[in-house]
Amino acid sequence: MDKLRLAITKGRLLxxxxxxLERMGYDCSALKNPGRKLLLNMGGLDVxxxxxxxxxxxxELGACALGIAGKxxxxxxxxxxxxVLDLGFGRCRFALAAPRxxxxxxxxxxxxxxxxYPKVARDYFLTKNMDVSIIKIEGSVELAPxxxxxxxxxxxxxxxxxxxxxxxxxxxxxxxxxxxLIVNAAALxxxxxxxxxxxxxxxxxxx
Amino acid sequence: xxxxxxNTPEGTRDRFFAECEELRQIRGAMVGLFxxxxxxxxxxxxxxxxxLFVKVGNPLPQEKLLKLSEHSGSILVLRPDCxxxxxxxxxxxxxxxxxxxxxxxxQTVFRAGAANAGKSFEIAQCGIExxxxxxxxxxxxxxxxxxxxxxxxxxRAFRIELGHSGFFLALASELGLGAEETERxxxxxxxxxxxxxxxxxxxxxxxxxxxxxxxxxxxxxxxxLGQAEALTKNKAALxxxxxxxxxxxxxxxxxxxxHISFDLGLVQDLDYYTGIIFRGYVExxxxxxxxxxxxxxxxxxxxxxxxxTGFAVYAEDLAACLKGGAFQDTEVVIYxxxxxxxxxxxxxxxxxxxxxxxxxxxxxxxxxxxAREKGASSLLVxxxxxxxxxxxxx
Numbered sequence: 001m002d003k004l005r006l007a008i009t010k011g012r013l014l015x016x017x018x019x020x021l022e023r024m025g026y027d028c029s030a031l032k033n034p035g036r037k038l039l040l041n042m043g044g045l046d047v048x049x050x051x052x053x054x055x056x057x058x059x060e061l062g063a064c065a066l067g068i069a070g071k072x073x074x075x076x077x078x079x080x081x082x083x084v085l086d087l088g089f090g091r092c093r094f095a096l097a098a099p100r101x102x103x104x105x106x107x108x109x110x111x112x113x114x115x116x117y118p119k120v121a122r123d124y125f126l127t128k129n130m131d132v133s134i135i136k137i138e139g140s141v142e143l144a145p146x147x148x149x150x151x152x153x154x155x156x157x158x159x160x161x162x163x164x165x166x167x168x169x170x171x172x173x174x175x176x177x178x179x180x181l182i183v184n185a186a187a188l189x190x191x192x193x194x195x196x197x198x199x200x201x202x203x204x205x206x207x
Numbered sequence: 208x209x210x211x212x213x214n215t216p217e218g219t220r221d222r223f224f225a226e227c228e229e230l231r232q233i234r235g236a237m238v239g240l241f242x243x244x245x246x247x248x249x250x251x252x253x254x255x256x257x258x259l260f261v262k263v264g265n266p267l268p269q270e271k272l273l274k275l276s277e278h279s280g281s282i283l284v285l286r287p288d289c290x291x292x293x294x295x296x297x298x299x300x301x302x303x304x305x306x307x308x309x310x311x312x313x314q315t316v317f318r319a320g321a322a323n324a325g326k327s328f329e330i331a332q333c334g335i336e337x338x339x340x341x342x343x344x345x346x347x348x349x350x351x352x353x354x355x356x357x358x359x360x361x362x363r364a365f366r367i368e369l370g371h372s373g374f375f376l377a378l379a380s381e382l383g384l385g386a387e388e389t390e391r392x393x394x395x396x397x398x399x400x401x402x403x404x405x406x407x408x409x410x411x412x413x414x415x416x417x418x419x420x421x422x423x424x425x426x427x428x429x430x431x432l433g434q435a436e437a438l439t440k441n442k443a444a445l446x447x448x449x450x451x452x453x454x455x456x457x458x459x460x461x462x463x464x465x466h467i468s469f470d471l472g473l474v475q476d477l478d479y480y481t482g483i484i485f486r487g488y489v490e491x492x493x494x495x496x497x498x499x500x501x502x503x504x505x506x507x508x509x510x511x512x513x514x515x516t517g518f519a520v521y522a523e524d525l526a527a528c529l530k531g532g533a534f535q536d537t538e539v540v541i542y543x544x545x546x547x548x549x550x551x552x553x554x555x556x557x558x559x560x561x562x563x564x565x566x567x568x569x570x571x572x573x574x575x576x577x578a579r580e581k582g583a584s585s586l587l588v589x590x591x592x593x594x595x596x597x598x599x600x601x
Contacts, residue, residue: 062493080494082399084423183399186488186495189368189468192427 004194005046007055007064009073013179014049016089017068021045023205053077056182065187065195071177072156076117082188084199085181088206094120094174097163098152099145104171111151114144121154124174142166218320218328229526230331233360234313237333237520240359241311244352246335249310251292253317257282260291263508266476271318273328285317289332290517291505297338298509306339306513327523334499334519338506341514343450346483346501347457349516353487353497354458354466356520362529364490367466367497368426369454370473372480373447374435375422381415381441392419396472399423414439426470429455435471454483479505485518491528496521537581539563542574543589551589563587575599 008017008031018028021042030040031047040047048064052073059067060079067081070090074083094117098104104111111132115121118136125132137144142162144150156177157163157170181202188195215221222230238248257274260267265288273285286292289312297308313333320326335352337345350367357365375396379389388407395404401423408416418438425431432448432455439445451469458467473484480500487497499518506513539558543551543565555563568574571588578586579599586597 060493080398082423083403084399084401086402180402184493186493188399189366189426189470189488190364190490196424 003044003046004066004191004198005048005064007048007050007058007067007069009052009055009067009069009179010049011052013068013070013090016087016179020087020089020202020205021047024201056081059182059184062184062186065184065191066198067182068179069182070156071175071180072117072120074180074182075123075175076119078119080185082183082185083180084183085202085206087179087181087202090179091176092156092158092178093176094124094154095157096124096152096154096171096174097157097168098171100167100169102151104152112149113152113154114141114150115154116141117154117156120174124154142168216328218326220327226526229529230522233526233529234331234333234522236359236361237356237522238311238313240352240355241333241335244309244348246309246311249293249296249312250314251286251289251296251312253285253315254283255286255292257284259295260284260287263291263294263505264478265291266479267318271320273317273319286314287318288316289314289334289519290336290502293336293517294338294502294505294513294515295509297336297515298506298511298513302511307345308338309335310338311335331522332519333522334517336515336517338515338517339513340516341503343453343457345514345516347454349499349518350454350467350483350485351458351461351463353485353499353518354463356497357466357487357489360525360529362489362525365466366468366488368468368470368473368486368488368495369451370470370484371447371451372474372477372482372484372500373450374444374471375419375474376477377441377443377447378415378419378422378439382411382413382419384411393474393477396422397474399472415441418444422474423472426468426472428468429459429464431469431471451483482516487518487520489525489528492524494524496525496528537562537564538584539587540566540574540578540581540583540585541587541589542566542568542571542578544591547589547591550594551587554587554589554594 008014018031022028026042026045028042030042034040034049038049048058050058052069055067055069056073056077056079058064059081068087072094112135113121113132114135114137116137118134121134135150141153141155144153145168146166152171163169181199183195260272267287272287275283277283293310293312301308316330316332317328318330319328337349353367375393379392392407395407404420408420421438425435432452435448436445455467458464473486479502481503482501484500486495488495497518497520501516503514506515539562541551541555541563551565555565566574566577568577575586575597583599585599588595588597
């Protein structure tokens with residue numbers, strides 16, 4: 001391996017990821033204006049911009065030694081890699097939400113739950129020993145209860161404003177979510193000093 | 208569906224030419240090594256009873272098993288691993304052979320995976336089991352052979368990494384946690400998930416908790432063992448470290464020390480492994496291509512106490528990392544006149560394997576044409592008068 005390759009999640013986590021890399025001393029000008037390029041050279045580091053689940057796939061299969069992905073994606077996608085560091089940014093939480101005023105847990109009817117994260121939703125209701133039917137929704141999940149498509153939703157919640165604007169309220173928080181640094185297992189073993197060095201510098205600037 | 212006629216099922220694929228050759232080659236090299244060291248082959252059925260794998264505490268979850276049902280209604284699986292069937296055979300049918308048994312296998316295992324994850328459901332595995340052998344020399348033999356597997360197949364940058372189930376279990380038992388909490392700790396350490404590990408260990412402030420907190424980072428060269436020793440006074444944990452050191456010393460004395468590293472955070476499948484655990488890594492593979500360890504408890508399910516150790520190599524993952532020789536294209540086409548088959552075959556056998564083929568054309572002109580299309584560099588014309596070579600340029 002000539003150079004470490006890091007996969008970064010596009011979107012919500014990108015700005016904070018760039019800020020962290022800059023504080024670590026990398027020149028991120030290429031990353032700020034990537035144009036149409038997806039593989040960027042930043043001195044001692046190659047950076048790949050990808051959608052969240054692809055970051056996890058790239059790291060698991062070893063195409064990238066390192067990756068920055070949200071805990072939400074890691075929980076939904078699964079896979080075998082090392083989750084070495086909580087980067088602290090991109091903080092939000094998984095929550096179950098339902099129309100304000102409704103009692104989600106009341107009654108014996110099988111509840112319908114809409115989510116972008118069907119696995120997270122299924123695992124959550126398994127811990128509650130509840131039998132629910134889960135509908136996978138790709139876009140705005142908040143729409144589902146309004147349209148009568150579902151009794152509640154499982155989604156990541158940052159401020160709670162979107163929920164409020166759509167007449168929803170949190171029923172229960174499931175777990176906190178934040179960005180994580182993940183590492184390919186074989187790469188960590190074969191290039192220990194380079195990768196541990198990178199992790200240490202991350203930890204240093206996050207203090 | 209129409210497309211079922213021409214496509215293969217999810218997780219399976221066809222393999223061609225160079226890929227087959229490389230796979231055969233490395234399997235051949237491994238089998239040669241196993242036989243050299245006195246191991247003998249067993250072939251077990253591809254189909255076994257579901258219970259065989261589930262009742263013995265196999266670490267594979269049930270959704271990974273490919274199931275069928277027998278005409279009588281019993282549930283069958285396509286074998287998801289080879290160690291369990293080999294242990295079954297050793298404890299039952301081979302029960303009257305003197306110990307230790309040295310057995311090897313070279314067969315396919317089947318594991319269902321997630322869709323579209325780029326992983327094959329059919330996995331070529333070659334491996335050994337050293338059965339009825341306890342103690343250091345048996346473990347040294349298994350690890351030493353694992354190193355030699357990589358040498359035999361011509362791998363350059365590779366590493367065998369050792370861990371020991373006893374180190375984690377000793378420290379965890381000091382905390383006095385329940386089975387479920389211990390399992391959660393194990394998962395954090397196995398996945399090097401430091402955030403969650405710190406959370407789990409927060410309520411237990413003790414030297415053992417400190418040592419567990421350090422475990423994910425206890426990987427690297429032999430110096431790791433010293434660092435780990437400094438972290439604990441737990442007798443069983445120190446014994447595990449001492450055992451690893453003894454193995455290392457034996458291997459180092461044999462000149463293999465530079466291929467050995469350690470990861471005390473290697474705590475996968477602890478219901479299964481009862482002593483050392485090891486993994487083999489090679490440059491170019493995203494995960495380990497060799498996995499093994501000591502599993503003294505397995506044969507108990509078959510009614511015998513047989514301390515055992517062994518490993519399996521994921522032959523295709525390994526082959527993919529080795530720069531194999533280029534696929535041999537057809538260089539020479541041999542056209543022969545009626546009555547000259549044996550002379551044509553004589554010439555074919557003199558040429559390097561895979562570089563020549565017989566032409567079935569009726570005339571020399573047609574043979575010449577077809578040899579050009581194949582990209583061959585010459586055509587041999589074998590007739591009653593002798594052999595003539597026609598050079599084909601470009």
